[in-house]
Amino acid sequence: MTSEFGDFANIDIEKLLAGADQQFAKMEELQKVMADMVGTAADEREFVKVDYASEGIRELTIHPKAMRLSSGELSDIIKQVVADAAEDLQRQANEAMAEVFGEEDNPMKLINDPDAAMQQIKSAEAAYNRTFDDVMGELDRIRRRLDL
Known part of the structure; x- marks a missing residue:
């Protein structure tokens, strides 16, 4: 028996709602996991250590021996270690999102590939x-059937 509503009449609403509930649960779990993520990094001599979270630098530790460096050297090391810690946090976020969405549907891939993002938008x-x-x-x- 065909319906005047086509395939819409055959939609399993319960299945549709269950799938949506699963996606919302995954997103909630992802938010919890990501809130606790901390990227970490240190330079090779461990003069500078950084913990980097979603709010930015959470912890910056400078070893007393680092004070022997020039201000320029110390500044360069701090900038590099902060960048490395932020990159570590990004890597963790990518992995968590890939786990939730799968590799192919991972929205984080689109951040690094604007052409792919534009293709998905189109x-x-x-x-x-x-x-x-x-x-x-x-x-x-x-409307025509109802003669409106």
Whole structure:
């Protein structure tokens, strides 16, 4: 038996809602995990150690021996170690997101690949346009049947 609503009449709402609930649960778990993530780094002599979290530098430890360095050398080491710790945090976030979304659907991949992000946006736009046209066509057919 075919329905005037096409495939929409065969949608399993319970399954759809269960899938949405699973995605929301995954997102909540991801938020908890990411809130506790801390990127860490140190220079090779361990003069400078940094813990870097979502709010920025959480901990900066400078060994007393580092005071023998020139201010320029120390500054360069601090900047590099902060960058390394931020990169470590980013790596952890990428891994967590890949675990939740899978490698292919990991949204973090799009950050590093603007062309892929634009392609997904264009694809989503095309799907939206097709859906909108289908819905408007169906509404027009209903309007004509009801002689409105």
